[in-house]
Amino acid sequence: xxxxxxxxxxxxxxxxxxxxxxxxxxxxxxxxxxxxxxxxxxxxxxxxxxxxxxxxxxxxxxxxxxxxxxxxxxxxxxxxxxxxxxxxxxxxxxxxxxxxxxxxxxxxxxxxxxxxxxxxxxxxxxx
Amino acid sequence: xxxxxxxxxxxxxxxxxxxxxxxxxxxxxxxxxxxxxxxxxxxxxxxxxxxxxxxxxxxxxxxxxxxxxxxxxxxxxxxxxxxxxxxxxxxxxxxxxxxxxxxxxxxxxxxxxxxxxxxxxxxxxxxxxxxxxxxxxxxxxxxxxxxxxxxxx
Numbered sequence: 001x002x003x004x005x006x007x008x009x010x011x012x013x014x015x016x017x018x019x020x021x022x023x024x025x026x027x028x029x030x031x032x033x034x035x036x037x038x039x040x041x042x043x044x045x046x047x048x049x050x051x052x053x054x055x056x057x058x059x060x061x062x063x064x065x066x067x068x069x070x071x072x073x074x075x076x077x078x079x080x081x082x083x084x085x086x087x088x089x090x091x092x093x094x095x096x097x098x099x100x101x102x103x104x105x106x107x108x109x110x111x112x113x114x115x116x117x118x119x120x121x122x123x124x125x126x127x
Numbered sequence: 128x129x130x131x132x133x134x135x136x137x138x139x140x141x142x143x144x145x146x147x148x149x150x151x152x153x154x155x156x157x158x159x160x161x162x163x164x165x166x167x168x169x170x171x172x173x174x175x176x177x178x179x180x181x182x183x184x185x186x187x188x189x190x191x192x193x194x195x196x197x198x199x200x201x202x203x204x205x206x207x208x209x210x211x212x213x214x215x216x217x218x219x220x221x222x223x224x225x226x227x228x229x230x231x232x233x234x235x236x237x238x239x240x241x242x243x244x245x246x247x248x249x250x251x252x253x254x255x256x257x258x259x260x261x262x263x264x265x266x267x268x269x270x271x272x273x274x275x276x277x278x279x280x
Contacts, residue, residue, distance in 0.1 A: 001188045004158055005195015006202065007146030013203035015139020016131065020215045020222075021280045027270030032128050033136035038244050040140025041147070045249035048148035059155035068157045068246050070237055072254040079236025080243070080261035082228050087262060088269025090225020091217055091280075093240040094233060095160035097226070098193050102200025104212030110219050114226025115233075119164035122234040123176040 011041070012099035019103070020091030027088050086118075146199075147245060156188070157250075159242035160196075161233035163189045216280055221273075236262075 009018075015037040016022040026034040053065040070076065087093055092100070092111040100108035150158040166186035169177040204212055215222075233239040236258055238247055243262075247255020 001150060001154070001158070001191040002195040004146040004150035004153075005192040006199035007142050007149065008158065008192075009196035009199025009201075010203045011139045011142030011144075011146060011199070012196070013139075013200035014142060014207070015136050017139070018200050019213055020217045022131075024217070024270055024280055027266045028274050029267065029271070031130050033131055033133065036133060036136035037140035037143070038240070040137050041143035041245045042248040044141055044144025045147045045151075045245050046251070048144075048151055049246075049249050050251075052148075052152055056152070059151075060153045063155045065151070065155040066157060068242075068250045068252065070243075070247065070252055070254040072257060076236050076238075076254055076258050077261055079232045079234070080258040081232070081265050083232030083236060083239065084262035084265025085269045086225040086228025086230075086232055087240075087266040088225075088271075089273060090221050090229065091215075091270075092222060092225055092229055093160075094163065094229065095196060095239070095241045097229075098160070098163075098196045099200035100213075100215070102197040102202075103204045103208070104201075105215050107215050107217070107219060107222055111222040111226035111229070114223045114228075115161075115230030116164050116168065118227040118230025118232070119161075119234045120168055120172070120230075121227075122231045123165060123168065123172075124174055126235065127176045 008095065009099045009102055011037075012096055013103055017096045018099035018105070020100070020108075023087070023091035023093075023096065027091070143245065147249075150192075154188075156185075157242075157246040158192055159238065159246050160193075161230075161239040161242055163193055164230055165234060218278075221278075232262075
């Protein structure tokens with residue numbers, strides 16, 4: 001977990017996504033590079049998820065290869081709309097906000113506090 | 128379209144994919160981000176929603192993972208970042224309001240740029256594909272509106 005997290009955070013910082021200015025320049029259609037970052041990470045992960053379970057019987061530390069299952073509901077789309085508005089306002093998403101702390105960007109803490117509050121309000125009043 | 132070139136984006140994306148892949152091969156788990164908020168709230172809230180089994184089971188490793196993400200970005204900054212540490216010029220109110228909506232929206236949608244965008248698309252999930260198309264489209268529209276109002280960056 002820890003080692004994987006280090007790769008994840010290093011990659012986010014290397015790819016610039018930990019800077020809100022770069023995320024906003026993507027959303028303002030000035031620099032489409034983040035599509036390459038998303039595509040590259042999804043492609044590598046897709047190869048792993050779809051091939052490794054056919055080669056290995058179980059994960060190295062035991063357990064099972066979990067399938068990620070999500071059912072498409074109104075909540076999926078309404079949530080994605082609300083997330084998109086927040087992303088466009090702030091340039092922050094959950095992973096990039098964490099990585100932002102690692103590049104010394106302390107104002108990201110305001111965003112993370114907001115995310116905790118938003119997640120709490122969702123879980124407390126909308127479930 | 129690509130003023131900073133392709134290189135940092137492609138390498139960054141591959142490194143993220145390697146991190147998620149490593150965790151999947153070793154543990155069989157999908158290393159995603161936004162559930163971290165719910166699972167961490169489970170330490171403090173007695174609400175049944177936050178105390179569901181999958182949150183209690185994963186709340187430990189999600190913290191380890193988050194610390195790894197922060198440390199990974201820190202290692203990049205002290206080794207390769209030419210400009211050193213960084214502080215955003217996005218105003219605090221945008222981070223606060225945007226952060227709130229990101230927390231609410233990702234938990235309602237059950238996924239974020241990482242959960243739907245990386246692990247969901249990699250799992251060939253049409254649900255995640257619709258979610259990704261939605262939040263990218265809405266994110267672009269929102270950012271363009273904000274910019275047209277004269278708010279920068």
